[in-house]
Amino acid sequence: MEPGVIIREYTIPANDFVVAGEASSSVRKLLNQMGVAPAVVKRTSIAMYEAEINAVIHGHGGRAHVEIDSEKIVIRISDDGPGIPNVELAMQEGWSTAPDSVREMGFGAGMGLPNIKRHADAFHLDTEQGRGTTVNIIVHFR
Amino acid sequence: MGQEYFHSVTLDKDKCKGCTNCIKHCPTEAIRVRNGKAEITRERCIDCGECIRVCPYHAKKAVSDPFEMIGSYRYKIALPAPSLYGQFNPSFGREKILRALLHIGFDDVFEVAAAAEVVSDAPRRYLESHEVRKPVISTACPAVVRLVQVRFPNLIENLIHIDTPMEVAAGMARRRAAERTGIPAGEIGCFFLSPCAAKVTSVKAPFGKEKSEVDAVFAMKDIHLLLLEQLKKMNGMPSEEKHLMAGPAGVLWACTGGESAFLEKGRHIAVHGIANIIAILEETVEERLEDVDFIEALSCLEGCLGGPLTVENPFVAKTNLQAVIESAEASDFDPDCLVADPSELEWTREMPYIPVLKLDDDRMKALEKLQRIDVIEADLPGLDCGACGAPSCRALAEDIVRGFAKETDCVFKLREKVSDLAQRFGDLT
Numbered sequence: 352m353e354p355g356v357i358i359r360e361y362t363i364p365a366n367d368f369v370v371a372g373e374a375s376s377s378v379r380k381l382l383n384q385m386g387v388a389p390a391v392v393k394r395t396s397i398a399m400y401e402a403e404i405n406a407v408i409h410g411h412g413g414r415a416h417v418e419i420d421s422e423k424i425v426i427r428i429s430d431d432g433p434g435i436p437n438v439e440l441a442m443q444e445g446w447s448t449a450p451d452s453v454r455e456m457g458f459g460a461g462m463g464l465p466n467i468k469r470h471a472d473a474f475h476l477d478t479e480q481g482r483g484t485t486v487n488i489i490v491h492f493r
Numbered sequence: 494m495g496q497e498y499f500h501s502v503t504l505d506k507d508k509c510k511g512c513t514n515c516i517k518h519c520p521t522e523a524i525r526v527r528n529g530k531a532e533i534t535r536e537r538c539i540d541c542g543e544c545i546r547v548c549p550y551h552a553k554k555a556v557s558d559p560f561e562m563i564g565s566y567r568y569k570i571a572l573p574a575p576s577l578y579g580q581f582n583p584s585f586g587r588e589k590i591l592r593a594l595l596h597i598g599f600d601d602v603f604e605v606a607a608a609a610e611v612v613s614d615a616p617r618r619y620l621e622s623h624e625v626r627k628p629v630i631s632t633a634c635p636a637v638v639r640l641v642q643v644r645f646p647n648l649i650e651n652l653i654h655i656d657t658p659m660e661v662a663a664g665m666a667r668r669r670a671a672e673r674t675g676i677p678a679g680e681i682g683c684f685f686l687s688p689c690a691a692k693v694t695s696v697k698a699p700f701g702k703e704k705s706e707v708d709a710v711f712a713m714k715d716i717h718l719l720l721l722e723q724l725k726k727m728n729g730m731p732s733e734e735k736h737l738m739a740g741p742a743g744v745l746w747a748c749t750g751g752e753s754a755f756l757e758k759g760r761h762i763a764v765h766g767i768a769n770i771i772a773i774l775e776e777t778v779e780e781r782l783e784d785v786d787f788i789e790a791l792s793c794l795e796g797c798l799g800g801p802l803t804v805e806n807p808f809v810a811k812t813n814l815q816a817v818i819e820s821a822e823a824s825d826f827d828p829d830c831l832v833a834d835p836s837e838l839e840w841t842r843e844m845p846y847i848p849v850l851k852l853d854d855d856r857m858k859a860l861e862k863l864q865r866i867d868v869i870e871a872d873l874p875g876l877d878c879g880a881c882g883a884p885s886c887r888a889l890a891e892d893i894v895r896g897f898a899k900e901t902d903c904v905f906k907l908r909e910k911v912s913d914l915a916q917r918f919g920d921l922t
C-alpha cells in the first residue's frame with residue numbers, strides 16, 4: 352500500500368445503470384469521511400457518474416480506478432469499447448450518438464462530457480477507435 | 494442534555510437482549526451493541542423509528558410527553574395529525590373524533606390537516622418567489638430533514654425552508670384561541686397528537702426556528718384507548734358544534750402522495766420508506782433528477798399512517814382514512830384571517846451540516862484513518878454477521894479506528910487469538 356493514498360477499483364458492467372451509481376456513491380462516502388467540502392464532493396461525484404455512465408452506454412462497460420490523497424482525487428474510467436471517432440464533436444454540448452432506447456431512459460442529451468469538463472479541475476480524454484476510451488478526472492480538495 | 498442532540502428514540506436497557514436485530518436497519522448506522530446492550534449514537538440518530546419497528550423485544554421506544562402535562566395550561570388545544578383519523582373505524586367519523594378530544598380534556602381542537610392546506614400553497618409561492626435549487630425537497634417529515642442534515646449536505650439547499658403543518662397549526666390555533674377567549678397566549682397550551690418520534694424531537698430540538706410553537710407532544714398510542722372509549726360512549730349522541738375545518742386535500746397529507754397532490758404543475762416524486770428515500774436522494778445529489786420539481790419524502794412506509802406511534806396497521810389505516818376523505822367536504826376555513834403574510838411560514842434559522850461521518854478535522858489524519866480502516870477491514874472475515882455489535886465488518890473497522898472497539902470484538906478474530914494462545918501455551922509445556 353502506498354503511503355497517504357487510498358485506492359479503489361470498481362468494475363462497470365455493460366448496460367447496468369444501477370452498479371455505476373453505486374461506485375460514485377461509495378466514493379462520495381469516502382470523501383465525506385475525509386471531511387472534504389460538500390460542494391467539492393458533489394462536483395466529484397457528478398463527474399465520476401457521467402464518465403461511468405458513458406462507459407456503460409457507449410463503451411460496453413469498463414472499470415473505474417480511483418486514487419485519493421489528502422489534496423485531491425484522481426479518477427480514471429476506462430473501457431474497451433468502440434472509442435470516440437471525433438473528440439471535438441463529442442465534447443460539444445448536445446452532441447450524442449445514444450440510441451433511442453437509451454434516450455428513453457433519460458440519457459443522451461449530449462451533456463455528459465461537457466459536464467465532466469466543467470466539474471473537474473483537470474480533464475483528459477484518451478481514445479482510440481476500436482480500442483477503447485479512458486477518461487481522466489482530477490478534482491482538488493481546495 | 495444538549496438540545497441539539499435530544500432524541501425521542503431511546504433504549505429501554507432492561508428489555509434489550511443484545512440480539513443485534515436493530516443494528517443493520519438503522520439508516521445512519523447509529524446503533525452498536527456493546528456489553529450485551531444496544532447503544533444509540535446521539536449525533537447520528539435521525540429519529541426515524543426504524544429500530545422501534547424491528548426490535549422483537551420492544552426495547553426501543555419513543556419518548557413523548559405524559560398526558561398529565563395537559564394540566565399545566567389554562568386553555569388546552571389538541572392538534573391532531575391527520576393520521577389520527579386512520580386509527581379508528583370510519584363509522585365513527587372525523588367530526589366525532591374531534592369532539593371526543595374535547596371530552597377527554599381538551600378545550601379546543603385545531604386540525605393539523607387545515608394547516609397542511611395553508612402550507613401546501615407555500616411550495617408554489619416558494620418556487621415562484623425564490624431562487625431555488627431543484628428538485629425542492631419537502632420538509633414535512635423531520636426524519637428526512639435530519640437525514641439530509643447528516644448524510645446529504647449538498648441537498649440542504651434543496652430543502653424547502655417552510656414550517657411544517659404542525660408548527661403552523663400551533664401558531665394559528667394559539668392566535669385564534671387568544672382572540673376568541675382573551676386568555677394570554679402564554680397560558681394556552683398547544684398539544685400535538687403525534688404518529689412518530691421524529692415529530693417529538695422536532696418540537697424539543699426544532700430546526701429552522703429557535704423554538705417550537707408546540708408545547709407538548711402526546712403519542713397517538715398513549716391516548717388511543719381513552720379516545721376509543723369516549724367514541725363508544727358518544728355513539729348515538731347528537732352532534733352539537735361543528736369542528737371540521739380541513740377539506741379532503743389536507744386530510745390526505747397523512748398518506749404518501751398527499752402533499753405533492755397539491756402541486757398541479759410540474760413533475761413530482763412521492764417517496765416513502767427510509768431506504769427508498771436514501772436511493773432517491775443519492776440520485777438527486779448526482780443531478781440525475783434534474784427534471785423533477787418537487788420531492789415529497791416520508792420516512793415511514795405508507796407515510797405518517799405507518800408512524801411508529803400509531804396503533805392501527807398502516808394498510809387498515811389507509812382504508813379508514815380513505816373513507817374519511819371521501820366523506821370530507823371542501824375546506825370552508827379561511828387561513829388568511831390567521832396568517833397575515835406567507836413569509837411568516839418561512840424558516841428563521843439556517844440549517845448547518847452535521848458531518849457525522851467525518852473521521853477527523855484534519856484531512857491528512859482522516860486519510861490516515863481511512864487507510865487504517867482499509868487495512869483492518871481487509872483482515873476481517875467480511876461476513877457482516879453483526880456478532881461484534883457493529884452493522885458490518887467495515888463499520889467495526891471504523892469503530893476500531895475511532896477508538897470505540899477492538900479487533901477481538903469480532904468473534905472470528907477472538908477465536909484465532911484464543912487458539913493462538915492455546916498453541917503457545919501448548920508449546921510452553
Ligand SMILES: Nc1ncnc2c1ncn2[C@@H]1O[C@H](COP(=O)(O)OP(=O)(O)OP(=O)(O)O)[C@@H](O)[C@H]1O
Nearest residue numbers: 405409410441447448458459460461462463464484
Ligand atoms: N466511453 C465512450 N465510448 C464511446 N463513445 C463515447 C464514450 N463516451 C462518450 N462517447 C461519445 O460521445 C458522445 C457524447 O457523450 P456525452 O456524455 O457528452 O453525451 P451522451 O452520453 O450522448 O448523453 P448524456 O451524457 O447527456 O446522457 C456520446 O453520444 C458518444 O457518441
Ligand code: SF4
Nearest residue numbers: 519538539541542544
Ligand atoms: S431511530 Fe432511526 S436513526 Fe435513530 S437509532 Fe433508530 S434506526 Fe437509527
Ligand code: SF4
Nearest residue numbers: 634689792793797800
Ligand atoms: S413519515 Fe410521518 S410519521 Fe413517519 S417519521 Fe415522518 S413525519 Fe413522522
Ligand SMILES: [Mg+2]
Nearest residue numbers: 404405463464
Ligand atoms: Mg454521457
